[in-house]
Amino acid sequence: MNRRNFIKSTSTVGLITTLGIPAGAAIIANNEEESSDDFNNPFQLNEISISELQELMKSGKQSSRSLTKMYLDRIEKIDKKGPKLNSVIELNPDALAIASKMDAEREIGKIRGLMHGIPVLIKDNINTADKMQTTAGSLALAGNMASEDAFIVKKLREAGAVILGKTNLSEWANFRSSRSCSGWSSRGGQTKNPFILDRSPSGSSSGSGSSVSANLCAIAIGTETNGSVTAPSSSNGIVGLKPTVGLLSRSGIIPISKTQDTAGPMGRNVADVATLLSVLTGVDSEDEITKNSQGKAPQDYTKYLQTGALKGKRIGFEKSFLSGHEGVVALYKNAIEKFKELGAEVVEIELLKEMRVIGAASFTVLQCEFKDGLNAYLEKTNAKVKNLTEVIAYNKTNESTAMPYFKQETLESSDKAPDLNSTVYKEALVKVLSSRKIITDLMAKNQLDAIAGTTYGIPSPIDLFNGDAGNGFYFCSPPAMAGFPHITLPMGKIYELPVGLSIMAGAYEEPKIIGFAYAFEQATKHRTAPKFLKFSNFSSGI
Structure with missing residues (x-):
């Protein structure tokens, strides 16, 4: 969750203020820059799709085991050595054995579906009942071994996917401090952006975004409360989908908010994201809200992959993003023109202006629900801390390792938050849920099929001391607060850094977006593989 940008995006000034790179700035590659030849070209699976991986296994040219081994070697080369992306927090010691089992099934004609034998990475706030920990990146949860898979992990295993390991994240899904640095956790350290290594990978699904972009896996799973799938997908130049809240079960996922939390697929192309989404849905008795998805979740989202999908459609584009950093605005205007070329009718709308008043209420809801949900989660674990109060105490006792750069004021304020029966919480929740009516009314008034905007601006420098810097572009909050589906995909690059385009619609309208x-x-075809550039300086002399 990108909470700081969320607060800024819902303020009057933050909607249009830009803290981008000076217009004349240019990146100067230093002598130690790692070339793309070193890290991209030799890798046989570079930019490969799930359907292409399936074809390799079907033809016998590769097996799930050989593919898994190639990805594990890639992680060792790129994540742990080489550029040291630090996107994978833990590898699954059983990955090769699982892959071999999937190969054995294939040999006897048992194919579980499009994810059979496909290597996947998942975020380290999702329970796996195996030899890996589930810690949300926190040293306070080190050693937490889940006794049961999260519901979506069960679905992954049923589909025949190979879980390679777990990805690093912004600790506690970026719900620890107002000065947090995206991609840093006390357990996993700092994840880097594979396009330019000193730039932020955004968060909180930083490791999932970075690893997918760097071709360390076929596809990954992140989680989002407010931009934690979509913002890192934008910053790492990939496709990310935040589903309707309730389409995917949250049971077995370390919670922030029952109102806004969801997992979501992150991949290098839309088809792969649709493929993974297809196997993750399902009604879970442990997550009441999933009952709302009955009859609304197609078995196969790939059937909606149509090049003519925009023809005759009416799309609202957020007006406030037509000003700000000139490079980002230029990409946005080009995207609008492309929508027109593809047959869409374009309408300027002002959604963010309508949503300004909800930001503070949403943070209140998140704090109340985080305290309630986390205490319930921890009570059932074998973690050494059993509630939020104990997490806070652990961090204070181990401050030099648990909090060396920024502290835990968000944890502390959440621990003091009212309970879910309080008037404060109930009134804030009503205001947050009003976002659904604001969006649906706006869409109805303008007869819109979807709303689009700039996902996030140019990735800012990693800054462990001051935290994330805003850049004036942030479209993630409206669909997050409303619980509506939101997809982001590459819109282009500025100074070798990717910027994403967002598309959102109403509840359970994933097929449409x-x-x-x-x-x-x-x-x-804006997606390009990263070059692992090392930042040296700007021509302006900064």
């Missing part, structure tokens, strides 16, 4: 994103993707 997947189709729109696919049409734009196929017409533009």
